[in-house]
Amino acid sequence: MSVPTAFFPRQEELNTKMAWGDWSGWFSVPVYADFHDIEYSAIREAAAVIDISPLYKYEIRGTDARQLLDRVMTRDMTKLRVDRVFYSPWCDEEGKVLDDGTIARLDDTTYRVTAADPSYRWFVLNATGLDVEIDDISDRTAALALQGRLSREVLQDATGADWTDLRYFGRRATEIGGVRVDVTRTGYTGDRGYELWMPADQALAVWDRIFDVGGAYGIYPVGIAAMDVARVEAGLILIEAEYTSARHAVAPEQQYSPYELGFEQLVDLGKATDFTGRRALRAEHASGGPERRLVGLELDWLGIERMFAKHDQAPAISPFVHRAPVPVYKEGKQVGRATSITWGTTIKTMVGFGSVDRAHAKPGTRLSVEWSVEGERGNVAATVVPLPFLDLDRKRL
Numbered sequence: 001m002s003v004p005t006a007f008f009p010r011q012e013e014l015n016t017k018m019a020w021g022d023w024s025g026w027f028s029v030p031v032y033a034d035f036h037d038i039e040y041s042a043i044r045e046a047a048a049v050i051d052i053s054p055l056y057k058y059e060i061r062g063t064d065a066r067q068l069l070d071r072v073m074t075r076d077m078t079k080l081r082v083d084r085v086f087y088s089p090w091c092d093e094e095g096k097v098l099d100d101g102t103i104a105r106l107d108d109t110t111y112r113v114t115a116a117d118p119s120y121r122w123f124v125l126n127a128t129g130l131d132v133e134i135d136d137i138s139d140r141t142a143a144l145a146l147q148g149r150l151s152r153e154v155l156q157d158a159t160g161a162d163w164t165d166l167r168y169f170g171r172r173a174t175e176i177g178g179v180r181v182d183v184t185r186t187g188y189t190g191d192r193g194y195e196l197w198m199p200a201d202q203a204l205a206v207w208d209r210i211f212d213v214g215g216a217y218g219i220y221p222v223g224i225a226a227m228d229v230a231r232v233e234a235g236l237i238l239i240e241a242e243y244t245s246a247r248h249a250v251a252p253e254q255q256y257s258p259y260e261l262g263f264e265q266l267v268d269l270g271k272a273t274d275f276t277g278r279r280a281l282r283a284e285h286a287s288g289g290p291e292r293r294l295v296g297l298e299l300d301w302l303g304i305e306r307m308f309a310k311h312d313q314a315p316a317i318s319p320f321v322h323r324a325p326v327p328v329y330k331e332g333k334q335v336g337r338a339t340s341i342t343w344g345t346t347i348k349t350m351v352g353f354g355s356v357d358r359a360h361a362k363p364g365t366r367l368s369v370e371w372s373v374e375g376e377r378g379n380v381a382a383t384v385v386p387l388p389f390l391d392l393d394r395k396r397l
Contacts, residue, residue, distance in 0.1 A: 002027045005053040006142040006203035010211075014221050021224060023054040024116075029223040036319070039226035040345055043147055043189050046218030047154045049210060050145040050227055052188075052195065053203075055101075056115040057138045058123065064130035065109050070273035071126050073103065074258055074281070075266055077273075080105050085169045085184050088266055089258050090122075095280030096246035096255040098122065099239060100263075104171050104184055112137075112182075112197070116239045117247065126276065142203035145227075146210065147193030149394060150217040155183070155194055157213035163194075168396040177209030189227060190234020192394045228321040232351065233344045234395075235296065235388025237261060241323040242294065242339050242353050257284055260355070262294040262387065293361040296387040297328070297338055299350040299369055303380035307373045317343055317350070326370045328354050329379060335360050338369045338382075344389055351389050360384070 002022045005011075014032050021028045028051070032039065042048040060068060070077040075088040082105050089100040101114040113119070123134050146155060155163050159174045163183075166172055171184045179202040187193030198206050211219060231238065239245055243261055244254040258267050258281065269282055284290060308315045325337040336356030344351050352369070360367060363386050368379035 001025075005051055006200040007051045007053065007144070007207055009204065010207050011051065011221065023224070024056070026054040028054060029221070031223045031225045032221050036223060036226040036229070037345070039220055039222040040229055042218065042220035042222060043191055043226060043230050044346055045149055046220065047146065047148040047150045047214050048189070048220055048222040048226075049207075049214070050147065050222045052143045052145050053141075053200070055138075055143060056118055056120075056136075057141045057143070057197075058113045058115070058120060059106075059135040059137050060111045060113060060123065060132060061135065062109055062130070062132035064127075064132045065111055067273070068123065068127050068130050068132050068134075069103060069111060069113075070271070071275055072123065074263070074268065074275060074277070076268040076271035077103070078271070080111075082107055083171045085171055085186055087169075087186075089261070089263050090119075091258065091275075091277030091281070092246045093276060093280070094246070094255070095257050095277040095284060096249070097243060097258055097261060097263075098246050102184070102186055104182075106171075106182070117245055140200055142198050142200040142206075144196045144198075144203075144206065144210070145187050145189070145193060146196060147187045147189045147191055147222075147230075149192060151191075151193050154210060154214045154217050154219060157216075158209050177205035179203075179205050181206060187395075188234075188236055189230040190236065190388060190390055190395055191230065191392055192397070225320055228340075229319075229342050229345060232321055232340050232342050232353075233347055233388070233390040235390075237294070237353065238323070238340065242355070256355075257281065257290055259284060260290045260292055260294060289358065291358050292336060292355050293358055294387075295354045295356055295361050295363075296385040296389055297341075297352050297354040297367070297369065297382045298385045298389075299341070299352070300381040300383075301350060304350065304371065307371050307378050307380065310378075311374045311376070313373070319343065322352075328356055328382070329368045329370070330360055330365075335367065341369070347390050349389075351385075353387075354382075354384070356384070 243256040328336040341352030
């Protein structure tokens with residue numbers, strides 16, 4: 001049964017359709033009003049607030065905290081400075097991704113890790129012999145994503161401070177509405193944005209302050225549907241959509257290494273610490289890399305139109321992200337699968353992620369994606385394109 005997050009009293013007032021989803025056992029809003037276009041526009045043109053409290057959150061403390069994280073993460077944790085944030089996957093012994101998330105260094109011996117899946121036990125198992133405390137703060141810590149073109153202006157008005165100097169993937173503590181809040185320059189929309197971390201029992205005061213000052217900037221509460229479209233445009237993958245956690249995989253093809261997910265830059269095979277999965281990843285790298293790669297796919301709109309015209313229909317595509325995998329073909333032979341297919345509202349084209357054979361991963365390669373209209377299957381031409389589909393300068397500035 002789902003339970004409410006700390007922000008539920010405010011969300012309940014705004015969720016006019018009274019439709020709720022579930023995110024890791026918490027109530028989550030798919031869309032606040034009749035349609036998510038207004039919410040998407042708030043991300044790209046104004047300011048958006050997204051409840052991300054259902055993320056799993058762990059505080060790792062102690063003299064060996066960095067050593068534990070270096071054992072687990074594929075990135076070199078010795079390079080993570082205080083008040084900076086890393087994004088990293090972590091793997092099992094076979095080099096297959098268990099999860100991915102952010103690691104914020106709060107001080108010399110304290111880190112906060114976010115995860116999509118429960119990871120407490122994994123961290124504990126890897127902490128053998130270390131002087132470290134692993135604290136699951138998921139229930140005690142609420143979180144809001146303040147995202148969008150005008151998110152900085154909202155944050156500055158809410159805190160009375162200048163935030164132009166907080167760099168991308170930086171971190172700073174502040175106060176909002178009388179509540180101590182930890183702010184990171186991160187997000188899942190591909191736009192300018194911040195994530196706010198706060199005590200759950202004081203979270204409503206933060207929400208109220210943000211919305212009090214945000215009205216002047218067109219602030220809007222945003223549900224999962226709009227965030228989903230934004231993250232696909234930004235080339236941001238989703239666990240259990242683009243890949244299956246190795247913890248839940250029931251077949252070999254459901255297991256993915258970081259190299260199969262475009263995480264090459266997030267794997268440091270040469271770091272001093274022998275992290276979990278390094279032996280397998282070294283062997284994969286030495287062999288020339290995996291046989292399948294994550295790519296961007298741009299679908300041919302005229303091909304989609306022809307599929308509908310065959311049934312005397314105007315094209316009627318779903319405004320939501322289609323996460324279920326569909327086959328990808330090359331000259332009639334299946335060479336992979338496509339996931340998270342959506343109409344990119346800003347980029348004005350149909351796009352999706354493709355996990356395809358290495359031979360067909362080069363940008364410009366022509367493939368086709370399975371498409372169905374009225375129960376009749378067909379193929380729509382698609383082109384491999386670089387990721388991300390949308391890369392806004394302001395997300396880093």
